[in-house]
Amino acid sequence: MHSVTRRRLALLLLMVWALSARVPEAIAQESSRSRDLGDLSIEELMNESVTSVSKREQKLSQAAAALFVINQEDIRRSGALNIPELLRMVPGLDVAQINANTWAISARGFNHQFSDKLLVLIDGRAVYTPTNGGVNWDTQDVPLQDIERIEVIRGPGATVWGANAVNGVINVITRQAKDTQGVLVAAGGGTQDQAFGTAQYGGKIGEDASYRVFTKRFEHNDLPNLAGRDTNSDGWHLLHGGFRVDGSLSSNDSLTAQGDIYGGSEEAGIDHIASLSPPLNESVQRVAGLSGGDILGRWNHVHANGSDTTVQAYFDRYSRSGPSRFEVRNTVDFDFQQHRRLGLRQDLVWGAEYRRSADRLVGTLDDAFVPADRTIELFSTFVQDEITLAPDRLFLTLGTKLEHNSFTGFELGPSVRMTWTPSARDTLWAAVADADRTPGRDDSNGDFNVAVFALPNGTPAEIGIVGNPRQKAEHLLATDFGYRVQASSRVSVDLAMFYNRYRQLRTLEPGAPILETDPVIHYDIPLVYSNQMHGTTDGLEVSAHFKVTDRWTLSPGYALLHMNLHTDPGSLDTRSVADIEGSSPRHQLQLRSSMTLPRGFAWDTSVYFVDRLAAEQVPSYTRLDTQLIWRSTQRLEWSLVGQNLLQNLHVESNDIATSVQPSQVKRSVYAKFTWTF
């Protein structure tokens, strides 16, 4: 029944969109566009539309989605040294550190190490891995000073971004090479972030091209285990190099090439079945080698009629030799996107993408994949049209994605979005969107031995999670509302509310125990992946900026989440509902203070309250991070940062589904300088 509704929705969208496209344009096109902007009068300029080259760049105030943007100044003022720590400032994102090198990050529930409903892209390159439906945050080591902005969309973005943009999309966009010219040397060290440094040079190639090259390295200390003892080894180090070149072939053609290469290692404790008889689960320390790289090229052409075309290709490779499996993945991706205006009232963007990802997955201790080698393909197309119903006032955006993936075949992702700007200061928006999370290699092909225990009669029994090759996509139908207001020159508020309906959510269904005789008599109890859960979530996120004085800004934020999940009739899964509902905080509260002081000083403090996680026995906690910056000269900046200052130790995540043993987050300090010339 659900799929019928979905198809109807898509068909309806397509019809409305096509009909509106045929409405004749009554007003003749102003001829001002063909002239040089410098020849326009002020009155004429005031009638020029700000149309960004890519439809994907939209003005924050008008987006019909729960969008939060972290800009370069926010990054500089955050004191964060990596992307996960930076994301804490986004109201409604749940960032929980599992151990020194592992984070669980999600929006609107379903958080665990591989929170499979959050899509992440870095300069248009997907870093969401189809291995386990998540992001290896430890290797997404973008130099923070090169980030132009990070756009975080809470809620579905499947229409434009494709499958797995279910509960959110994070886009990391790096600065153009022309904006990072000159030499930059940054280095520092502290108690947890023991030593880190970046060296970068940006220069020009002739008149029309700029480049930058960088190298970056860090050493990260271990964190104590849940008992507070320093027996864990979860240290982490990475050496990373990269470049970006931007050039223009003509005034209408721009080219970008960029690439990265990295290598390093990290440690983690993992649970291991040491022996079947007697049953013995133990913890072992493993070292994982990390290496990888990527190279991406993008060409943008602006046509004479004002439309523009972007063609992008990338290759990405990564390899991880642990902690519980050996993994190599090579991905190639081709993306084509075209944006054009249809008459005065329509702004159309459409695109097609092909991705091919080949892997080898070999379990090292208790994991196995059948088959170990697999190549998966993705074909995806999308079309989205923004229709101006009333100029400057009312906008309707319709679109759908259609894709074919190797796991579940065809998937559709239609959406309808509406923006109403009754005045320049207020924006109201609403959206209904459909999205799906397609299975990964874990869901389809995994075979993981989880734990061993003794049955009442003394026979050992081993629990194993078994992948299901017929695992289906998880579906979401989301309804979102939002209101943004610039209440005065000093106060702005952004509110988003959502009601999500999920179906075909992943469950683990126990199968009949199998009696095995090798190496000793024992039972295998398989838990097989299935899609027998449904339910709803609802909540709201609100954030504000108060400019208390010209030099002091306060940014409070609050997020509320209710989850109401149920297993389908016939499901034997008694754990997943409680696990998922109890792994995301109901309340999250934050307050950031940003103060610009005289003589080049700036002082920033952030306080975060995160509610308890019932399923993980994680109590609620409050963390406080602070940073003092001193720009001693135009070229030299010093910063002193304290993180988790309120408590010596606290637990942020204790997820049973995690691949690594959790650690406690520790109070830490570091100092850093940045020298540019």
Added chain:
Amino acid sequence: MGLSLSALSRSSHAIAVAIALPALSLLWAVPSNAGAADGAAAAPAREYEIKAAFLYNFTKFVDWPAQTFANADAPIVIGVLGDSPCVQALERLVKDRKVNGRTIVVRRIASAAEAKLTQMLFVSSAQEAQFAALEPALQSLPVLTVGESPGFASQGGAIDFVPQGDKIRFEININAAEHAGLKISAQLQKLAAVVHRSPT
């Protein structure tokens, strides 16, 4: 390692279907609009190109005190604080253009000393903090400060770009301009979305 690129043709059926649907609907939609879309439209005007054109235009509506310029041929200097795409757009725009017989020079500004030598200073929203640091040095100097963040004009900046729908409007803080010794023409004030004028 099983990473060969061979099985591409296997899913050609899927490609065909996946591409066909949006392509078909596109064909259906385009003809009735083709004339309107193609005719006059040039490359999409981007936000910073428009803002650059505004900045250039503002020079025509502002009177600087006579002693601002060393001589009758001295150029009007537009400073841009920090790295902003506005610099390139401005440079392209002011080439071969004169205002009241003066050429226009665009400079990237990094310090208060440099800012003092400009006649107009554009502060992009990313550079607000830097501006706050050098603002005291500009007190009472004939520099027209132009910003683009909410509240810039009500907090001491002379002109502030404000978005309105997908258009750009601007606010004027007449006191700030007068404090700097600048005269902003009545014509420009009429076009502003808001003119801030505190009763004195």
